[in-house]
Amino acid sequence: MPAETLIIAASPASPLVWALLALLIAGELGLLAWALLDLARRPKEAVTGGTKILWLALCLLAQIVGPVLYLTLGRVRPAAMSAERGAPGGDQAAGEAGAVGAAAGAEGFAGEGRAAEGFAGNGRAAAAVAAMYPEPGGAASAPAVELVAVAKRFGNAAALDGLTLTVPEGSVFGFLGPNGAGKTTTLRILAGLAHADAGAVRVLGRHVGAPGADVRARIGYLPDVPAFYKWMTAAEYLRFAGSLFGLRGPALEARVEALLELAGLAGVETRVGGYSRGMRQRLGVAQALVNAPRLLLLDEPTSALDPLGRREVLDMVAALRGRTTVFFSTHILADVERVCDTAAIIDKGRVVTQASVAELRRRRGGLHRLLVEVDDPWRLEAELQSLPWLRGFDLAPDGGLRLSVDDLEAAQRAIPALVSSLGLALRRLQSDEPSLEDVFVGLLEAEQA
Amino acid sequence: MRGFAAFFRKELRETAHTWRLFVLPGFLLFSALSAPLITYFTPLLVDRLGSAQEGFSIQVPEPTALAAYVEYLGNLGELTMFALVIAYGSIVSGELRSGTGALTLAKPLSRGAFVLCKWLSQALVTAVAAVAASALCVAVTAALLGPGPAWRLVGAVAVWAAYAALMLAVMVLLSVLLPAPAAAAGAGMGVYAGLVVLAQFAATSRATPAGLMGAAVALLRGEPAQWAQPVSTALLATALCLAAAVWRFSRREI
Numbered sequence: 001m002p003a004e005t006l007i008i009a010a011s012p013a014s015p016l017v018w019a020l021l022a023l024l025i026a027g028e029l030g031l032l033a034w035a036l037l038d039l040a041r042r043p044k045e046a047v048t049g050g051t052k053i054l055w056l057a058l059c060l061l062a063q064i065v066g067p068v069l070y071l072t073l074g075r076v077r078p079a080a081m082s083a084e085r086g087a088p089g090g091d092q093a094a095g096e097a098g099a100v101g102a103a104a105g106a107e108g109f110a111g112e113g114r115a116a117e118g119f120a121g122n123g124r125a126a127a128a129v130a131a132m133y134p135e136p137g138g139a140a141s142a143p144a145v146e147l148v149a150v151a152k153r154f155g156n157a158a159a160l161d162g163l164t165l166t167v168p169e170g171s172v173f174g175f176l177g178p179n180g181a182g183k184t185t186t187l188r189i190l191a192g193l194a195h196a197d198a199g200a201v202r203v204l205g206r207h208v209g210a211p212g213a214d215v216r217a218r219i220g221y222l223p224d225v226p227a228f229y230k231w232m233t234a235a236e237y238l239r240f241a242g243s244l245f246g247l248r249g250p251a252l253e254a255r256v257e258a259l260l261e262l263a264g265l266a267g268v269e270t271r272v273g274g275y276s277r278g279m280r281q282r283l284g285v286a287q288a289l290v291n292a293p294r295l296l297l298l299d300e301p302t303s304a305l306d307p308l309g310r311r312e313v314l315d316m317v318a319a320l321r322g323r324t325t326v327f328f329s330t331h332i333l334a335d336v337e338r339v340c341d342t343a344a345i346i347d348k349g350r351v352v353t354q355a356s357v358a359e360l361r362r363r364r365g366g367l368h369r370l371l372v373e374v375d376d377p378w379r380l381e382a383e384l385q386s387l388p389w390l391r392g393f394d395l396a397p398d399g400g401l402r403l404s405v406d407d408l409e410a411a412q413r414a415i416p417a418l419v420s421s422l423g424l425a426l427r428r429l430q431s432d433e434p435s436l437e438d439v440f441v442g443l444l445e446a447e448q449a
Numbered sequence: 450m451r452g453f454a455a456f457f458r459k460e461l462r463e464t465a466h467t468w469r470l471f472v473l474p475g476f477l478l479f480s481a482l483s484a485p486l487i488t489y490f491t492p493l494l495v496d497r498l499g500s501a502q503e504g505f506s507i508q509v510p511e512p513t514a515l516a517a518y519v520e521y522l523g524n525l526g527e528l529t530m531f532a533l534v535i536a537y538g539s540i541v542s543g544e545l546r547s548g549t550g551a552l553t554l555a556k557p558l559s560r561g562a563f564v565l566c567k568w569l570s571q572a573l574v575t576a577v578a579a580v581a582a583s584a585l586c587v588a589v590t591a592a593l594l595g596p597g598p599a600w601r602l603v604g605a606v607a608v609w610a611a612y613a614a615l616m617l618a619v620m621v622l623l624s625v626l627l628p629a630p631a632a633a634a635g636a637g638m639g640v641y642a643g644l645v646v647l648a649q650f651a652a653t654s655r656a657t658p659a660g661l662m663g664a665a666v667a668l669l670r671g672e673p674a675q676w677a678q679p680v681s682t683a684l685l686a687t688a689l690c691l692a693a694a695v696w697r698f699s700r701r702e703i
Contacts, residue, residue, distance in 0.1 A: 023681065026684060026685050026688055191555040192554075193555060193703040194703070217557040221552070223552065227548025227549045228552070229549055243458075244455050244553070245556060287552070291556075
């Protein structure tokens with residue numbers, strides 16, 4: 001009987017059997033490869049029911065059954081992981097979206113004409129976005145972003161050359177630099193779209209690019225020139241983006257409505273292919289917020305916006321302070337001065353300096369400047385010489401006196417009294433602090449020298 | 450895989466909203482309609498041509514439903530494959546070039562899901578279009594030439610589907626490897642030509658995907674067909690192409 005069985009099994013006249021066998025083997029190997037690849041890439045905290053070693057043994061020993069068990073039962077879904085950690089992404093974000101939607105619904109929707117106006121005005125945009133997040137508070141934990149000696153080359157050109165910086169969680173961080181400094185490359189690495197050649201990149205406490213690590217569920221990203229599927233409407237795109245984060249049903253709809261309202265695109269039925277650059281930029285900001293990210297990466301977010309739209313984006317960014325971390329690159333120094341707590345200035349792929357915005361301003365000489373305008377500056381000049389806090393002065397082209405002082409408060413108190421005692425008329429007394437632009441240009445000039 | 454269902458739905462909707470809908474399904478339907486018409490009218494045209502010139506005579510066999518099916522299958526194996534290769538030269542690289550891929554892949558959609566959705570959605574579209582086109586071919590053929598061996602056509606088209614699945618996977622891989630759509634399409638034509646050459650040798654025709662179209666025609670004619678090994682190896686090659694595409698795409702920069 002065994003001999004007959006062998007003859008039948010080995011018969012070449014059974015191509016169907018061979019085909020089925022080949023399919024079975026291919027399927028089994030595919031399943032095993034899928035399970036092993038997933039297991040290798042997955043961090044240990046994202047594996048349930050035991051350790052990775054146990055799952056590996058099960059997959060290898062129990063053919064078909066092991067991989068099926070691992071793929072169905074052994075993996076923790078990213079949304080579930082986010083919820084466990086209290087992150088505002090994933091299912092938790094879905095839960096919060098209801099409140100956002102309710103708020104947006106109470107405000108009502110604007111018509112097509114709103115598209116031209118830009119972001120929803122009167123602070124509603126900022127309020128809608130802020131409502132997506134829990135109230136600020138609590139001690140900040142690990143830095144939101146840590147880059148240590150990161151290097152990246154494109155051919156012979158070094159885009160990043162030992163870039164090191166730390167972004168505190170909950171801060172609004174400005175990332176300044178001239179064209180070609182490496183800002184966009186840094187953002188692409190943080191978003192997981194590019195890989196560093198050397199150095200360590202940690203986002204929200206996890207390595208980016210390490211096998212299995214995936215922080216994308218907890219970040220929002222707006223590239224410098226956002227591109228969308230032209231055949232979709234804004235609402236369709238936001239639904240699509242939300243569904244990639246696991247949002248669905250009424251929670252997704254509520255969030256889409258809130259973000260459309262935020263972007264000033266509620267009621268706009270035109271397909272994205274017909275949008276202006278400003279409309280696309282606003283939709284870009286909205287899609288970056290769809291998962292209520294813990295880290296918002298914005299690459300030149302205000303570059304294509306009109307003044308009103310720019311103000312609304314900055315208001316929105318400011319409203320997120322303490323609720324989430326905002327990391328945005330820009331050429332517009334005034335934007336950084338307006339909303340950022342901390343800023344880094346980079347040039348040629350290296351950080352020239354990183355400090356709070358106030359500290360950056362102070363670094364420009366350490367002295368404060370005051371502009372004083374009186375009806376007779378010569379008399380005031382003669383009296384100023386003996387004052388202890390004065391470090392120097394000169395006559396401004398408009399006839400005022402530009403004073404350099406080391407005690408700003410003392411000077412602001414003493415000058416009006418002095419002017420009054422001399423019987424002079426005080427026309428102007430104003431702080432003439434160096435702008436971030438002065439700091440930026442000064443530091444870059446020093447670096448290049 | 451993360452985001453698979455959402456991205457798969459988007460791919461299907463994109464097919465319905467863009468030119469993709471008209472290319473491959475269009476070719477399939479055109480083939481389905483033209484094959485029985487050409488088969489039906491060719492003897493008439495040849496007869497007219499022959500009668501117009503004295504002393505000139507061409508013997509054309511009587512048109513049959515089977516001949517129409519063979520013509521249709523020939524179109525599937527050639528014209529439709531050309532359309533597939535050209536249409537899908539940018540199936541992955543197109544999204545990266547336009548920038549939509551960067552925005553999508555910065556979200557928790559895995560690179561593997563991105564690539565596999567591309568293949569699976571277009572394979573589904575091709576399969577549905579092939580079913581519709583074959584039904585149309587059977588109906589038009591029946592109307593013009595009478596009923597034919599429809600079940601044998603179903604088998605032959607099923608074998609062709611394995612060929613289409615393989616070429617689609619080849620194009621996905623080439624589109625991952627080559628950023629320029631024209632370069633990917635050119636390489637795809639090279640793969641197609643290679644399979645045609647390999648089909649001329651008995652050994653490779655019997656044991657590799659090169660024998661798929663020969664086996665499909667044999668099935669249609671009711672002849673003994675060695676389809677199992679070509680189909681098995683085609684499915685294996687499809688899986689390998691997709692695995693290679695996922696592996697390479699997971700490592701590339703966007």
